[in-house]
Amino acid sequence: MSKIFDNFFKLVSLPASKSMKEILDDYTNCKLEKKFDKNIITEIVEGIKDYFDTAISCRLLYNAEKNQHTELMKNSNKKPNEIYGIVHFLRLLAKMGELLSYTFWDEVCIKQLVFYIEDVIMYLNEQKSSLFTSKMYESQSQR
Numbered sequence: 001m002s003k004i005f006d007n008f009f010k011l012v013s014l015p016a017s018k019s020m021k022e023i024l025d026d027y028t029n030c031k032l033e034k035k036f037d038k039n040i041i042t043e044i045v046e047g048i049k050d051y052f053d054t055a056i057s058c059r060l061l062y063n064a065e066k067n068q069h070t071e072l073m074k075n076s077n078k079k080p081n082e083i084y085g086i087v088h089f090l091r092l093l094a095k096m097g098e099l100l101s102y103t104f105w106d107e108v109c110i111k112q113l114v115f116y117i118e119d120v121i122m123y124l125n126e127q128k129s130s131l132f133t134s135k136m137y138e139s140q141s142q143r
Contacts, residue, residue, distance in 0.1 A: 010137040011068055015078075016085025018131060020052060023086065027123050044116045049081040052092050055099070056080045060091045086124070086131045093121060 024045045031041050052060075057080075061069055072083055096117055100110060124131065 010139060011065060012085070012087045013136055013138045014068065014072055014085075015083045016087075017133065017135070018085055020081040020084055020086075020089045021049060021079075023089065023124070023127075023131065024049060024081075024120075026127075027120060030123065031119075040112075040116075044113065048092075048117075048120070049079070051099070052084075052089070053080045055092060055095075056084065056088065059095060059099075060088055085136075087136065090124075093117065 028041050028045050032038055057066075057069060057073075073080070076083065100113070103110070105113075
């Protein structure tokens, strides 16, 4: 997959038109309207954002994106979850099973987390028309 982006000289346009933080804030609001437990939703969402901020530079970027990331973070006081959007968020979700295998959580905690991750994925699917746009990518020369 990395070669696809390298070969076509495309990068995800950043900052994203809708950041991961905004997506998760919308998800939180949607769940709170449906009377989900505020403490659990907040803990799950904040945990996802924190994990994303930690994993972005070492697990979620293709080689061609690493310079872009370095420049963005050097010139910004924002957290990665406030800059990156759906593309990188989906990369995190795709690797979540692998990442969870490194935790020492008990089975009950992991099952609860998996439930909410699946719920986030269903929410993203419902919102896909507003999350994916034709202007999500730019050529490397546009930077």
